[in-house]
Amino acid sequence: MLYLKKIVIALILVITLTTLIGCNQDKSSDSDxxxxxxxxxxxxxxxxxxxxxxxxxxxxxxxxxxxxxxxxxxxxxxxxxxxxxxxxxxxxxxxxxxxxxxxxxxxxxxDGIVIAIHPNNSITDIDLETAKKIFSGEIKNWEEIGGKDEEILVVSRESGSGTRGAFEDILKLYEKNSDGKKISIVTKDALIADSNGAVMANISKKENAIGYLSLSYLNDSIKDLKINGVEASVQNILDNKYKISRxxxxxxxxxxxxxxxxxxxxxxxxxxxxxxxxxxxxxx
Known part of the structure; x- marks a missing residue:
């Protein structure tokens, strides 16, 4: 009799454990x-x-x-x-x-798009027309706009970049072909970077570089230029004073x-x- 009781208890334990495991698996499956x-x-x-x-x-x-x-x-x-x-x-x-x-x-x-240079560059302000001439390759030396006698290294984004598209539209850095399609006129000598971070890294390491990137990426490793005397800031963009935004x-x-x-x-x-x-x- 005692032997049968032990068997029954053992069976009950097995059934209980099996039920508990099944419930846990069901709960896990439901969660997943x-x-x-x-x-x-x-x-x-x-x-x-x-x-x-x-x-x-x-x-x-x-x-x-x-x-x-x-x-x-x-x-x-x-x-x-x-x-x-x-x-x-x-x-x-x-x-x-x-x-x-x-x-x-x-x-x-x-968001604002900032035009940025190396912190050691003495230039602090630029107008949109001058910026267009720099990025199109018409102005090639910093000395032409009051800087050092150093060749300007333009850093641009890759084709398909939203930042590049917005920047080119605002500065009118394009020509239209016979079909009316916009063709970029950014200088072919530009160094192409595939992200905002890559633009920032290049400018921070090259004292003669200039590029453009999102305001949200700006930090002390680079220096942003005022545009027509206006600093890139949230308030200036809200007030429509800073013109390069998207x-x-x-x-x-x-x-x-x-x-x-x-x-x-x-x-x-x-x-x-x-x-x-x-x-x-x-x-x-």
Whole structure:
């Protein structure tokens, strides 16, 4: 009799353990099923703020992972169009051809583009016409604008960069061909950098360099130039005094995932825009 009782107790324990393990596995599966990833791809200028917003969003949304990748505005817009990204990032307005893709543009912020040089360079101010002549290669030596007798090294962004597109549009650094297509006139001698960080790194290491990058990347390793006597600042851009600025866009197509919608809503919320306002110009 005692032997049978031991067998029954052992069976009960086995059944109980099996049930508990099964329940835990079901709970784990339920948790995994609820976890989703939002892919945000595009402009390297937008990447820092998109990443910061994703970090804050994650604190309140543990089951939604936002993966931000900086690859450039044009690839980002294409990724949103072909569905390989939930959200594309662009640091420029959409091009006419892109507007035909039935994309939805969400302006999340405005940003200034600064013209930057090495801190040891004595130049402090420049006008837009002079800047155009430098970046097109018409002015080739710093001595021509009051600096040292040194050849100017122009640092520009790669083709497809939103920062480059906006910069060329504002300074009119282009010509139109017979089909009306804009052709860049940035000097062919320019050193091409594939990100804002790369532009900054080159300028910080080369005393005769000049380039352009997002205001949000500015630090003490480089020096930004005033434009027509006006410093690049959030307030000056809001007051329309600083003329080199552009929109930061999130781009979507059709219905997006629930996680993507929640992240976008957070970005455009008062809380999200407060974070945007730490370095950029919020839309609210």
């Amino acid at each position: 099923a609820k976890t989703s990833t939002v892919n945000v791809v595009g402009s390297t200028s937008v990447t820092p703020i998109a990443t910061k917003l994703a970090e804050e969003f994650a604190k309140k949304n543990e089951n939604i992972k936002v993966d931000v990748q900086g690859v450039g505005s044009t690839p980002g817009v294409k990724a949103a169009n072909d569905g390989t990204a939930d959200i594309g990032m662009a640091s420029r307005s959409l091009k006419p051809g892109e507007k035909e893709w039935n994309l939805t543009e969400h302006v999340i912020a405005y 929109p930061f866009l999130f781009v979507t197509k059709g219905d997006i995932s629930e996680g993507g919608k929640e992240y976008l809503d957070f970005v455009l919320s008062d809380e999200g825009q407060k974070i945007v306002g730490e370095k950029l110009i919020p839309i609210k």
